[in-house]
Amino acid sequence: MLSVKNLSIEFSRYGSARRRTIIHPVRDLSLDIGDGEIVAVVGSSGSGKSLLAHAVLGLLPGNARTSGEILFKGTPLTSASMAALRGRAIALIPQSVAYLNPLSRVGRQVYRASRLSGKCRATAARSTDRAFARYRLDESVKSLFPFQVSGGMARRVLTATATAGDADLLIADEPTTGLDPVVARQSLSHLRELADLGKAVMLITHDIDAAVTVADRVAVIYAGTTVELTPARNFADGALRHPYSRALWNALPQQGFGFVPGNQPMEDDAVNGCIYLDRCPDRTGECRCAQPLRPVGKGHVRCCHAQG
Amino acid sequence: MHAISASFCMAKIGRLVLILSLVSTLAFTLVSLSPVDPVSAYIGIDRMQISTEQEQRIIERWGLDRPAPERFLIWAGNVLRGDLGQSMIFNEPVTTVIGKRFVTSLWLMASAWLLSGVLGFVLGVVAGTNRGSPADRVIRLYSYTLASTPSFWMGLVLLAVFSVSLGLTPICCATPPGVSPDDATLWQRLHHLILPAATLSLIGVAQIALHTREKTIDAMNSEYALFAFAQGESRAGVAWRHAVRNVALPAVTLQFASLGELFGGSVLAEQVFSYPGLGKATVEAGIRGDVPLLLGITLFSALFVFTGNLVADILYGVLDPRIRIGTEEAK
Numbered sequence: 001m002l003s004v005k006n007l008s009i010e011f012s013r014y015g016s017a018r019r020r021t022i023i024h025p026v027r028d029l030s031l032d033i034g035d036g037e038i039v040a041v042v043g044s045s046g047s048g049k050s051l052l053a054h055a056v057l058g059l060l061p062g063n064a065r066t067s068g069e070i071l072f073k074g075t076p077l078t079s080a081s082m083a084a085l086r087g088r089a090i091a092l093i094p095q096s097v098a099y100l101n102p103l104s105r106v107g108r109q110v111y112r113a114s115r116l117s118g119k120c121r122a123t124a125a126r127s128t129d130r131a132f133a134r135y136r137l138d139e140s141v142k143s144l145f146p147f148q149v150s151g152g153m154a155r156r157v158l159t160a161t162a163t164a165g166d167a168d169l170l171i172a173d174e175p176t177t178g179l180d181p182v183v184a185r186q187s188l189s190h191l192r193e194l195a196d197l198g199k200a201v202m203l204i205t206h207d208i209d210a211a212v213t214v215a216d217r218v219a220v221i222y223a224g225t226t227v228e229l230t231p232a233r234n235f236a237d238g239a240l241r242h243p244y245s246r247a248l249w250n251a252l253p254q255q256g257f258g259f260v261p262g263n264q265p266m267e268d269d270a271v272n273g274c275i276y277l278d279r280c281p282d283r284t285g286e287c288r289c290a291q292p293l294r295p296v297g298k299g300h301v302r303c304c305h306a307q308g
Numbered sequence: 309m310h311a312i313s314a315s316f317c318m319a320k321i322g323r324l325v326l327i328l329s330l331v332s333t334l335a336f337t338l339v340s341l342s343p344v345d346p347v348s349a350y351i352g353i354d355r356m357q358i359s360t361e362q363e364q365r366i367i368e369r370w371g372l373d374r375p376a377p378e379r380f381l382i383w384a385g386n387v388l389r390g391d392l393g394q395s396m397i398f399n400e401p402v403t404t405v406i407g408k409r410f411v412t413s414l415w416l417m418a419s420a421w422l423l424s425g426v427l428g429f430v431l432g433v434v435a436g437t438n439r440g441s442p443a444d445r446v447i448r449l450y451s452y453t454l455a456s457t458p459s460f461w462m463g464l465v466l467l468a469v470f471s472v473s474l475g476l477t478p479i480c481c482a483t484p485p486g487v488s489p490d491d492a493t494l495w496q497r498l499h500h501l502i503l504p505a506a507t508l509s510l511i512g513v514a515q516i517a518l519h520t521r522e523k524t525i526d527a528m529n530s531e532y533a534l535f536a537f538a539q540g541e542s543r544a545g546v547a548w549r550h551a552v553r554n555v556a557l558p559a560v561t562l563q564f565a566s567l568g569e570l571f572g573g574s575v576l577a578e579q580v581f582s583y584p585g586l587g588k589a590t591v592e593a594g595i596r597g598d599v600p601l602l603l604g605i606t607l608f609s610a611l612f613v614f615t616g617n618l619v620a621d622i623l624y625g626v627l628d629p630r631i632r633i634g635t636e637e638a639k
Contacts (some may be wrong), residue, residue, distance in 0.1 A: 057537075057538050059534060059537055059538060083540075086537070086538055086539065086540040087538065087539040087540025087541070090542060091538070091539070092535060092538035092539075094534075094538075096531075096536050098531045098532070099531045099532055099534065099535035100535065101532045101549075101550045101553070101554070101555055102532065102554065102630065103535070103557070103628070103629060104549075104550075104553070108402070112539070112541075112549070113539045116539045116540040117514075117540065128350055137320055145629045145630065145633065147629075147630050147634075148633065148637075161535075161539075165539070184584045
């Protein structure tokens with residue numbers, strides 16, 4: 001369904017002394033999502049997860065320069081085709097109700113999303129009703145304003161808005177942040193249902209627990225680079241191959257808050273060789289060479305020491 | 309309307325009383341300390357022909373020999389009974405003068421207010437939606453230039469161009485010479501209104517356009533705009549369906565809250581165009597030492613500005629569902 005190959009995103013920015021600096025929030029991102037599959041994109045804040053979503057939707061700011069390839073159903077996405085696919089074939093499930101117009105009623109906004117996906121008035125009204133019914137939202141919720149819905153209901157409203165247009169690829173941006181465990185689980189189970197209906201789901205999150213329980217595969221992102229693409233169960237099975245993936249997993253509370261000193265490279269640092277070089281406990285001389293993402297076992301890893 | 313609760317009314321009335329008493333005290337103090345002498349203002353150039361004895365009788369009759377606090381209390385007592393006194397230069401009760409003049413000014417202020425509000429809002433939304441485009445540059449240049457233009461100078465330029473050179477518009481007043489306001493036709497009145505209203509609104513446009521532009525840029529970069537774009541909404545669609553509504557709210561309230569500036573602007577514009585409104589009456593009352601009229605107008609303008617702010621407050625509560633429903637649910 002979606003295949004991202006060696007995506008990089010650069011911004012040019014004017015610094016203090018009127019010097020133009022180039023920052024690379026996304027350096028080398030690759031991943032693919034098949035039909036009926038949930039691929040979780042995990043990584044710390046500032047690793048470029050949200051920019052990936054914006055790049056796929058064609059919503060990067062004007063001063064962004066991208067290279068690499070994004071294929072949707074086998075055809076490369078251009079800015080024109082992205083504009084045509086937004087809302088119709090590719091939909092965003094945003095993070096919170098802040099993404100809804102605060103002065104417009106919820107029902108209108110779901111209906112509008114459905115209209116924008118190319119439906120006529122009557123069909124759009126029907127699919128709005130269906131979306132409300134699917135997520136057990138009462139008819140009365142339609143006349144509420146975004147600030148009146150809370151917690152779990154907000155999640156369902158946002159999912160309803162994104163699915164009112166029958167898109168094939170859904171991008172869920174942090175769907176569990178700030179929710180209590182019960183509501184978070186419910187939100188994830190909605191994504192699972194959508195995947196089981198044959199849709200492709202990109203689950204952007206830093207909740208690794210959530211990613212591991214609901215996703216089929218996980219892409220681990222570090223400083224705008226895919227370091228590992230692996231089946232989700234490899235996390236619990238201890239079969240992770242990249243040292244950063246292991247560090248991420250070991251940092252969870254139930255694994256004892258394992259800690260690796262250092263920070264991910266800044267967006268304006270130039271990096272040659274392994275992106276994780278200066279923090280990696282297993283580094284050797286070989287790590288100074290460029291590291292391609294290569295297939296190892298059932299996944300892909302960007303580490304020269306990884307073995308199948 | 310649920311937004312207007314009893315406590316809201318009480319608070320507003322309390323504030324109004326406080327403002328009016330402070331304004332009247334301050335105005336009365338300033339007038340008492342000023343070199344304005346009501347007697348010579350009243351007598352004018354006949355001053356030389358009046359004996360000291362006669363002058364003394366006028367002073368006693370008006371109570372000018374009594375101390376200022378006492379005079380203030382007498383005046384304030386009369387004001388409370390609705391009697392603002394007699395205007396010396398118009399020879400009519402102050403309330404009548406203010407009433408008549410305000411109606412004339414109202415035409416001017418209302419048209420300038422509407423024109424600047426609508427035009428400024430539209431320009432601001434266009435500029436903010438197409439940030440960095442040629443349209444935005446032109447609108448910004450216009451706004452910055454006009455925002456730093458004094459309104460009386462603008463009025464003079466317009467007069468020079470449209471009335472003197474082109475002869476399209478009348479050079480002064482609210483009606484043709486010799487025609488009383490009651491006999492003037494609607495067209496005559498509008499014809500005389502064009503230039504002063506244009507002066508006031510051209511300058512008012514700048515502020516509201518810049519404010520709206522800023523708010524529109526915020527709205528177009530907001531999270532809800534991003535989600536709308538992600539749903540396939542076009543730039544114009546996001547502007548129309550999402551930004552405009554969110555920007556209109558602060559713009560409407562700002563426009564009501566700016567009634568004070570409008571009032572100040574009309575004083576200058578009316579002076580330039582000899583437009584016989586409240587602003588011109590203010591200047592005349594000041595120059596010719598008409599103390600009762602001056603105090604009356606001061607009180608009236610305080611009331612006027614207060615009303616504008618009050619309407620802005622109420623509108624916010626009525627128009628914004630977050631406040632309207634929020635207060636309902638809080639009960």
